[in-house]
Amino acid sequence: MTFTAQIDIMPLKELLDPQGKAVMGGLTRLGLGQITDVRIGKHITLQLEAADREAALQQAEDACRKLLANPVMEYFEVHIVE
């Protein structure tokens, strides 16, 4: 079966996000001052073949741990979609 894994990889909450701060400054200058915080990470979609949903989730998490996410600075969230 084919599954799609929707993965969000974000900077750890306790870390400063300089990229986010820079974008927030830009948004404020564009007149969007109601935005009080910006955090920027990666959104990755994986198409994968797996026996079932559990196996698909396992593979996606494996990909995150082995390559996609840097555990020192990032956390990841995986959602499996059929």
Place this chain on the structure above:
Amino acid sequence: MTFTAQIDIMPLKELLDPQGKAVMGGLTRLGLGQITDVRIGKHITLQLEAADREAALQQAEDACRKLLANPVMEYFEVHIVE
């Protein structure tokens, strides 16, 4: 009221994603050959003040059109979370 906008900004589907192809090669070499496609984009979270959910959605979409997404190469999806 404070809202959180969860934004995914991805390369247009018809565009080649060289970054995704490179990552897929890496995953295959790590033994995750069941992954048949990889697409990489940005995940951005915005904290914003708005009168209601509709106004929050409007602001987040405004931010995407004005700064966060490049309409020539990317599309965006916004989800508002209270």
